Amino acid sequence: MDKIPVIALFDIGKTNKKIFLFDEHYRIVFEKSECFDEVKDEDGFPCEDINKLKDFIIGGLEELLKKRKFQVRAVNISSYGASLVYIDKEGQPIAPLYNYLKPYPKALEESLYQSYGGAEKMALKTASPASGSLNSGLQLYRIKKEQPELFKRIHYALHLPQYLSSLITGKYYSDITSLGCHTQLWDLGKQDYHQWVIDEGLDKKLAPIFASDEALPASENKFQVASGIGLHDSSAALIPYLANFSEPFILISTGTWCISLNPFNDEPLTEDEVRHNCLCYISYKGTPVKASRLFAGYEHEQQATRIAEYFKVEMSILRNAEYDRTLINQLNSSGLLNANSFAELSLDKFDSAIHAYHALLMFIVSEQFTSTSIILQKGITKKIFVDGGFGKNSIYMNLLAAVFPEIEVYAASMAQATALGTALAIHESWNDRQLPNDIIDLKYYSAPFYAISMKTSQIH
Known part of the structure; x- marks a missing residue:
């Protein structure tokens, strides 16, 4: 054999x-x-x-x-x-x-x-x-x-x-x-x-x-x-997308850090961008990749744990929660989103764990909007791909589509993006076949037709 x-x-x-x-x-x-x-x-x-x-x-x-x-x-x-x-x-x-x-x-x-x-x-x-x-x-x-x-x-x-x-x-x-x-x-x-x-x-x-x-x-x-x-993991995770898409996109790689990567933005960093935690990665080809980072995965784990313990529910109940438009509308009119952070809010203000969890995701996506917008090129960026944990989160993805209505937003999944990118980097050293074009599964999230307002963004 x-x-x-x-x-x-x-x-x-x-x-x-x-x-x-x-x-x-x-x-x-x-x-x-x-x-x-x-x-x-x-x-x-x-x-x-x-x-x-x-x-x-x-x-x-x-x-x-x-x-x-x-x-x-x-x-x-x-x-x-x-x-x-x-x-x-x-x-x-x-x-x-x-x-x-x-x-x-x-x-x-x-x-x-x-x-x-x-x-x-x-x-x-x-x-x-x-x-x-x-x-x-x-x-x-x-x-x-x-x-x-x-x-x-x-x-x-x-x-x-x-x-x-x-x-x-x-x-x-x-x-x-x-x-x-x-x-x-x-x-x-x-x-x-x-x-x-x-x-x-x-x-x-x-x-x-x-x-x-x-x-x-x-x-x-x-x-x-x-x-x-060897490669730095965030740079490696970008490689499959560069191999499969030529139209300008942003990849939001989510984990402990949520890192927005724009390999099509080659403008030098400005002082304002640096003040907003923007930086440049370097691709495996040696080109700069403008990026912004947000400690959102860590914040999500801390606050989701707080919600689960308070309401005595399993964390899986929160992670698998479906997007509820009615709850979003309630939260928009409640005044709760005027707080500086979800951590400031007392959980007795919420009717249920799912209610509180929707609020948490609204705060996180509001911050994500600010972070990603720093490196986004209006009129140029066509797509946003989200991989990692938040890409599997229905509430996060629907809210992200809502705050970026003019851009196509996709949850992207593939078998181990970082490892795959690390393999693709040295493809020619071991593999005679052509690079595959079907390694990324995409799920499209459309922007809602109704108004949504969030702390740092107003979309109508």
């Missing part, structure tokens, strides 16, 4: 660590998922267990290569961003995988910005709003200032996808999707490291850049399989 040619993908999220095999038609033929407990760094702050992650990658690939049913032709990795692994000359991690949510010393941040014209000027140059530890360049800068002996020992600071790839290839590279994603390392204007990175000598701790859409050949890798060098 002939083996099935496949590509192996490791999709490393904050919570779930996944392995997939895709066949030549990009259908999933194998999947596995694990969760790890966090450990703590030297300050007692929770962080990823890098040793467990290392075992997951190496052990997982070894297991896949032993499967008689499959011929693993290539492998690639995606993971969350803003996370650096510090290795010595032998490739061994010499520090914790610090959490990007760890508080950053204000004085250290301010001293850096004062030397380079202020936080806004730095943000404009690097297309990265000042975000403390979420700017991974500042994590490396902090080590230089606070742990100089550790800094001296660092051979390379690798973004997480590239470190995980190095476990397979034995080679050390940087990737533009990771360097260019809210790191404050990359100057988009000159397409090189920002001057502060060079002045501080951080560039010497960063590995050479390798093309994101190429793979190292099997003959050069420890596991004798072609391997990409």
